Amino acid sequence: MEFYNKVxxxxxxxxxxxxxxxxxxxxxxxxxxxxLVRISYTGESGQTVEEVxxxxxxxxxxxxxxxxxxxxSMEPVEEQPYAEYTIQVQAEGFENTEIAGTQVLxxxxxxxxxxxxxxxxxxxxxxxxxxxxLFAEYPPKIEEAEIKPVNESGEIVLSRxxxxxxxxxxxxxVNDTTAPDYYVRYKDYIKNVASSEIxxxxxxxxxxxxxxxxxxxxxxxxxxxxxxxxxxxxxITSSTAYDHKWIRGRNVFDSISRITDELFENYLSRPDxxxxxxxxxxxxxxxxxxxxxxxxxxxxxxxxxxxxxxIEILRYFYGNDMYIxxxxxxxxxxxxxxxYDLNIGATGEKVRQLQEQLNVIAGAxxxxxxxxxxxxxxxxTSESVRKFQNVFGLPETGITDYQTWYKIQExxxxxxxxxxxN
Numbered sequence: 001m002e003f004y005n006k007v008x009x010x011x012x013x014x015x016x017x018x019x020x021x022x023x024x025x026x027x028x029x030x031x032x033x034x035x036l037v038r039i040s041y042t043g044e045s046g047q048t049v050e051e052v053x054x055x056x057x058x059x060x061x062x063x064x065x066x067x068x069x070x071x072x073s074m075e076p077v078e079e080q081p082y083a084e085y086t087i088q089v090q091a092e093g094f095e096n097t098e099i100a101g102t103q104v105l106x107x108x109x110x111x112x113x114x115x116x117x118x119x120x121x122x123x124x125x126x127x128x129x130x131x132x133x134l135f136a137e138y139p140p141k142i143e144e145a146e147i148k149p150v151n152e153s154g155e156i157v158l159s160r161x162x163x164x165x166x167x168x169x170x171x172x173x174v175n176d177t178t179a180p181d182y183y184v185r186y187k188d189y190i191k192n193v194a195s196s197e198i199x200x201x202x203x204x205x206x207x208x209x210x211x212x213x214x215x216x217x218x219x220x221x222x223x224x225x226x227x228x229x230x231x232x233x234x235x236i237t238s239s240t241a242y243d244h245k246w247i248r249g250r251n252v253f254d255s256i257s258r259i260t261d262e263l264f265e266n267y268l269s270r271p272d273x274x275x276x277x278x279x280x281x282x283x284x285x286x287x288x289x290x291x292x293x294x295x296x297x298x299x300x301x302x303x304x305x306x307x308x309x310x311i312e313i314l315r316y317f318y319g320n321d322m323y324i325x326x327x328x329x330x331x332x333x334x335x336x337x338x339x340y341d342l343n344i345g346a347t348g349e350k351v352r353q354l355q356e357q358l359n360v361i362a363g364a365x366x367x368x369x370x371x372x373x374x375x376x377x378x379x380x381t382s383e384s385v386r387k388f389q390n391v392f393g394l395p396e397t398g399i400t401d402y403q404t405w406y407k408i409q410e411x412x413x414x415x416x417x418x419x420x421x422n
Contacts, residue, residue, distance in 0.1 A: 019039070073105055102250075138240040162327060165331040186264070334353075355375070367391060
């Protein structure tokens with residue numbers, strides 16, 4: 001309670017962050033329109049600070065909310081650098097849903113997705129988001145070899161590095177048989193972990209370096225089938241002692257989401273090593289690991305402040321023979337990136353594929369205008385792309401760049417699968 005009183009009474013002009021809530025059906029593919037969204041300080045759920053309804057895309061407007069000062073997230077301090085809000089959602093025909101602990105940082109947009117189950121009878125679902133790893137104490141990482149042996153008898157190893165569509169997250173420690181497993185889209189997993197382990201207020205190149213390390217570690221687990229070779233049914237755990245901190249249902253941040261979409265094909269390599277490197281790290285404040293040759297998160301922030309590029313940050317910690325590689329395949333994508341931006345005047349089969357996919361997506365998201373499937377990128381196609389970008393939190397340019405192309409592929413696959421089931 002003391003923290004929230006302090007947030008609300010911070011001098012004359014407390015810092016502000018932004019929050020956008022998106023409400024979907026339980027399968028995550030259909031927006032819930034006209035849902036009532038109430039926002040309050042966590043711990044003071046009876047005192048609503050915002051009350052809004054979702055639009056036809058299941059989204060609220062971007063809301064400005066009070067936060068602690070920016071400097072709390074820029075240096076290791078004792079004060080909590082983010083505000084925590086509780087979001088309550090009601091919609092006709094759905095279970096009432098509440099998420100407590102949504103984290104809002106100053107100067108960035110917190111994006112909170114909420115999935116609502118269809119109502120069978122009077123019911124209520126509540127989810128509590130745990131604290132950030134840079135603020136609370138979590139178990140330190142157990143040291144492992146960064147390159148795994150792959151020639152042992154009986155080991156299953158993939159033949160090439162593939163970006164998976166989904167990974168299976170075991171929400172607990174390795175041997176906790178009571179912990180549930182969750183199927184999570186690969187990019188959503190990376191965004192969740194990065195939002196749980198670094199601050200979105202940090203320099204973009206620091207965020208890039210950390211996301212590259214998170215992705216490379218994760219793809220090492222995928223490539224070597226690390227846990228499946230130990231008789232487990234999952235890809236990775238949510239335990240910081242073994243893997244990364246993944247928090248079910250937590251919000252992500254716009255800067256982290258944007259950079260993940262930009263980099264998601266990449267991982268870290270060393271010469272003559274086929275597998276992604278198991279890039280381990282620690283915070284560098286509560287846990288020290290420089291003597292192990294690992295990256296420290298606060299150290300990466302300091303280098304970003306000094307203008308270091310992502311690869312310079314990574315080489316500072318992991319050595320000069322570390323380099324950025326690109327995966328050979330992306331799973332679950334019906335059509336690969338054409339290699340150049342699609343803009344007004346573009347023509348051809350890739351444009352036609354784009355138009356067909358936008359029209360399928362528009363069936364679930366009516367705010368996105370349908371277009372003629374003529375293979376010509378005209379004003380109407382540009383406007384449809386711009387609205388898609390607005391709905392899914394991308395820069396609203398009307399140009400189908402790399403990030404927009406792959407986001408359209410992702411949403412198209414999700415929407416068309418549900419249509420097939422129905």
